[in-house]
Amino acid sequence: MLNQLANTKVDRRDGKLAMAHLYVAFIALAIGGLAGLLQVLVRSGKLELPAGIGYYQILTVHGVVLGLVLTTFFIIGFMVSSVSKTAGTFTARQRTLGWIGFWLKTIGTAMAAVMILLNEATVLFTFYAPLQAHFLFYLGLTLVIVGTWFDSAAIYMKYGQWKKANPGQPSPLLTFMTVITLIMWDVATLGVATTVLFQLLPWSLGLVDTVNIGVSRALFWYFGHPLVYFWLLPAYMAWYVVIPKVIGGKMFSDSLARMSFILLLLFSIPVGFHHQLLEPGIDPAWKFLQVVLTFLVVIPSLMTAFSLFATFESFGRSKGAKGLFGWVKKLPWGDARFTVPFIGMLAFIPGGAGGIVNASHQMNQVVHNTIWVTGHFHLTVATAVLLTYFGVAYWLIPHLTGRIFTKKMNKLALIQGITWAIGMTFMSGAMHAAGLLGAPRRSSFSDYGGAAQAAEWVPYQIAQAVGGSILFLSIIIMLYIVVNLAFFAPKGDQEFPVGEVADNAEKTPMVFDNWKLWVGITACLILFAYTLPLIDLIQNAPPGAKGFKFW
């Protein structure tokens, strides 16, 4: 990937749009982090929330604000910067679309947040019907989704413009990866948009009495699993393209990176039933089919792991490393832009292995809806993904604000990454262990009428509180760094690291930019995995469910 723009800065106007997204993201981190701290303290049995605040209310805040707001805003901010950097400055029209997207998302977030604070929407992040929230909560979440469609439109237009100006050339890798991620997101959000617009909104407004629960859940999870890949793929973007440049090495292969993103697009959507393994209403054969499709995602993940470690090893050897693992010592451990995401990569190894357990046809029976699952996604999204985002923020924010990431901040950032690793080891480790004993997820503290089994969980819940408190400390350090980088760091030029391909890598085949092919295969796979079971869920539906407000 020859890049003429390698040394240019992201256009100030695009930078402003990206920074607006990053501000919202880190405000979300502050609010969601505090909610998380309160939860682990309550769950330890040592704290009761002051009158009026419900445990499940802050649980809803924590999930919505971190799972949806922090991630989506950070990702779009990163994508806008990446595309502007590698495919060129946005046109005024594209940027306007981006701002419309930003405001739709922000207004939607505010609407949902107000409803949660008024205790009108204590339905958790997954808002499973027939728990019925205020219609403004559903409308707010819809606006967040629609906002991302505007962002996608702006980025697709930019991509099209680049293609037109550079016929016959493979698109810049970061732009290509952004486009793949957004296609996956847009296809997936059709599911949640459908259930919200056609089922939950009319129902919460009182226009219809009941909801088909089976259909609403299938549509939600059709979106719900790709959602986790929507979090992960931007981290992969940083791992594939940014990290090699940060350490001063070269990317292992451009083609393989594209190939793994294509495979992730194909295999991330038709897999939602593995979240519904323990539900009635879906034939086990369909569940098994989607389990198989889910596991195919292992292949691009293995490719990614290989590619990353190949990059690390060849860099170390180019610096004269000897022996089988001598190259490990040559890596720039003192650079937080590398080390913090690297901790994330390490967390992804047990995280991914746990994911295989969760998605397994029979093993799921043991861990389903236990706090094991919570431990799992605190390793994957809340460590692998989030620490990578933090690693990106360390250079992206100063790059966009015309400041520099100082040595002092770098040191603090290393402490941030290490405290996170320690806190998460306690919290997630305890969650995994308690989950295997049967402790449920999403529950306030309970001794279940003095049951002996529940008493076994208490020590783990205390360990979770210890870990959660350390994590909160890490969040405070992170917020301090962000404020410094945005407003107080010395002025200067901070590099936007975009990796170049190793000299001996082969030419990138043009087939990767063939969208008709990839979107077509994706559509076929989805139709194959979903058509019959959905028809079944509609035709053999029980009487619909009325709404309940049990909080």
Added chain:
Amino acid sequence: MHLHKFEKIWLIFGIGSLLVFLTVLGVSAFYLGNQPPSCLATIDPEKVDTTAPFNEPGLKKVEGKEWDYELVFVASAFNYTPGEVQIPKGAKVKVIATTKDVIHGFEVAGTNVNMMLEPGYISELVYTFNKTGEFLILCNEYCGVGHHMMTSKIEVVE
């Protein structure tokens, strides 16, 4: 597209393990019958109390079936009926459950009995209780403010 030799080995090993793993799951599911609780039966969620077998929750001995007992549970916010049940050790039990209102979980901690209860659907699972002792039943899907109070108990006796 060219693949590095080590990458080929890595991928062949990875995909090979994946195939072995999926084969094990598949054999367990389709040959040994270890399927998830996917009962395709439906029910009117507002008439649970008057529909058999949910009009008489609890443990019942059955004859001429692949299992010895049927254990019927009705879940609602925020309790299970029955609130406590005794099962003889070694009994092969078909657990049959549904909900009258929102989605609930049905987990027997320390066993593999774990399933979702959804309004309008019946959930079933067959399990043999081979260990004596008390087993906590709890709701593991958020159902409202009393979610963590929702519990029942199985006592497996000699």
